[in-house]
Amino acid sequence: MTKDEALFEFLLRTGDNGLVLAQRLGEWCGHAHQLESDIALTNVALDNIGQARMALTEAGKVEGKGRSEDDLAFHRTEMEFRNNLLLEQENGDFAQTITRQFLFDVFQFELLSGLKSSSNEFLQSFAIKSLKEVTYHRSLSSDWMVRLGDGTELSHDKMQNALNLLWQYTGELFEKTEADDILIADGVIPDLEKLKESWDDIVGQVIKEATLEIPDTKGFMATGSRRGEHTEFLGYILAEMQYLPRTMPEAKW
Amino acid sequence: MELAEREKEFQEKIDKGQKIEAKEWMPENYRKQLIRMISQHAHSEIVGMLPEGNWITRAPSLRRKAVLLAKVQDEAGHGLYLYSAAETLGIDREKMIEQLITGKAKYSSIFNYPTLTWADIGAIGWLVDGAAIVNQTMLARGSYGPYSRAMVRICKEESFHNRQGYEIIYELANGTPEQKKMAQDSLNRWWGPSMQMLGPSDADSKNSAETMKWKIKVESNDTVRQRFIDRTVPQAIAAGLTIPDPDLKFNEETQHWEIGDIDWEEFYQVIKGYGPCNHKRMKARQDAEAEGAWVREAAAAHAEKKRNKKAHQAA
Ligand SMILES: [Fe+2]
Numbered sequence A: 001m002t003k004d005e006a007l008f009e010f011l012l013r014t015g016d017n018g019l020v021l022a023q024r025l026g027e028w029c030g031h032a033h034q035l036e037s038d039i040a041l042t043n044v045a046l047d048n049i050g051q052a053r054m055a056l057t058e059a060g061k062v063e064g065k066g067r068s069e070d071d072l073a074f075h076r077t078e079m080e081f082r083n084n085l086l087l088e089q090e091n092g093d094f095a096q097t098i099t100r101q102f103l104f105d106v107f108q109f110e111l112l113s114g115l116k117s118s119s120n121e122f123l124q125s126f127a128i129k130s131l132k133e134v135t136y137h138r139s140l141s142s143d144w145m146v147r148l149g150d151g152t153e154l155s156h157d158k159m160q161n162a163l164n165l166l167w168q169y170t171g172e173l174f175e176k177t178e179a180d181d182i183l184i185a186d187g188v189i190p191d192l193e194k195l196k197e198s199w200d201d202i203v204g205q206v207i208k209e210a211t212l213e214i215p216d217t218k219g220f221m222a223t224g225s226r227r228g229e230h231t232e233f234l235g236y237i238l239a240e241m242q243y244l245p246r247t248m249p250e251a252k253w
Numbered sequence B: 001m002e003l004a005e006r007e008k009e010f011q012e013k014i015d016k017g018q019k020i021e022a023k024e025w026m027p028e029n030y031r032k033q034l035i036r037m038i039s040q041h042a043h044s045e046i047v048g049m050l051p052e053g054n055w056i057t058r059a060p061s062l063r064r065k066a067v068l069l070a071k072v073q074d075e076a077g078h079g080l081y082l083y084s085a086a087e088t089l090g091i092d093r094e095k096m097i098e099q100l101i102t103g104k105a106k107y108s109s110i111f112n113y114p115t116l117t118w119a120d121i122g123a124i125g126w127l128v129d130g131a132a133i134v135n136q137t138m139l140a141r142g143s144y145g146p147y148s149r150a151m152v153r154i155c156k157e158e159s160f161h162n163r164q165g166y167e168i169i170y171e172l173a174n175g176t177p178e179q180k181k182m183a184q185d186s187l188n189r190w191w192g193p194s195m196q197m198l199g200p201s202d203a204d205s206k207n208s209a210e211t212m213k214w215k216i217k218v219e220s221n222d223t224v225r226q227r228f229i230d231r232t233v234p235q236a237i238a239a240g241l242t243i244p245d246p247d248l249k250f251n252e253e254t255q256h257w258e259i260g261d262i263d264w265e266e267f268y269q270v271i272k273g274y275g276p277c278n279h280k281r282m283k284a285r286q287d288a289e290a291e292g293a294w295v296r297e298a299a300a301a302h303a304e305k306k307r308n309k310k311a312h313q314a315a
């Protein structure tokens, strides 16, 4: 694997994470429990779509085959998507949406903090710009974790259920492939294993404050996205997202 | 001071073009008319998020997706300003939302039409936001300060909405034959409802006389509609689309576009609840309220716990 191939892989992962999450958050639009949350969730979706566009555009450049952000977003199949499994999971109720958001935000914050000193110029400026956004996302989702975890009995149960469901998808965030090893050795991306330590730390603190418990998955963690093996959800997300450009491949929008 | 005297003084202020502020005395009916109009306007912003939100996950390019998200988010923001403007008149948001989901309050009937194709997202921005701009620019000159200021703020964003909508339609109308067909079909479906959107002729509108006397509205529905038609017809022509009205013609003498009859029967039918999406839109709002109840309760419970903790620490 060449260095460019490794970088392409990482940029796809980053872009796809933003895109798939924005797609999920977009489903909420107009249906949240109050206007302020509608606005906040849309804000997060907008930031994620912005990050996705930057990363996918750069991925196209690095690949060197003339593919645009839209070619990559709308004309790849399930197995070619590299987003983490966590992000394609269903919205469920607000508890599930916020828990998914929180687990990802803490990861993304750590990743971007590491990328600020990347040896790659694009990733460096990408990190500086995106970190401001993700700092806000992380504080929004952490606040809701605590508010709902330590709210009523009902909200507490819903949050614990959401954690129980989603925890199995967190291990995969830190998985390393050949591409990661190449990029880490070159100082392009931070060591994912090291990110895990601070992630554990922060996630643990918030969960404790929220009076929730880290579920015991008996060591089980879901895996697969690095190889393009996703959960059943991704196929539906792409079917919906891609249908129009695929139906009319000649058309410009 | 006697009531009649107060009312006379109030009318004089209005006639001089002074703005009325929240804390000033106002006739009970002035307050009622404003609450009706502003809350109806706020509900329209919120319900209006639904037909467009419907296409966020299916927008055909990432740029369009981002623009649509930003646009729908603006509408939520408009809802917020407007609920706050109504709150200055002594009604709270909860009460207004209850009126919406129990069907006591109305919202703009145009949002009871479906967005069937991507072109409908263009048509909404171009026609619905276009009509809204013309109407809101007029309302910005109205007599109630908080409402008029909310309108000024909102209008700035509406021109972005209008532009992105027209851009979508223009691109489609000048795209492949299939896309052009999509654009024309969408215009065919949205033209009638957008003619109805600015309301019946003032002679037939029971609220108009009063709202115009108090300068809540400063121009008639027909005047506003004419302005909307005059700016929209040339845009359709420029995009290469045909306005679906065989009676449409330009009057050289008056320099205005004249249209055929507006289907008011359809308008009243939709208002009464028999439009294509009335049930779906109401259900979406009712579900959001019902399914969000536990979140609002939990947030309140958590805030209460925090307050108690603080009080405890202070003691
Ligand atoms: Fe609006």
Ligand SMILES: [Fe+2]
Binding pocket: B075, B129, B132, B157, B158, B161
């Ligand atoms: Fe708008």
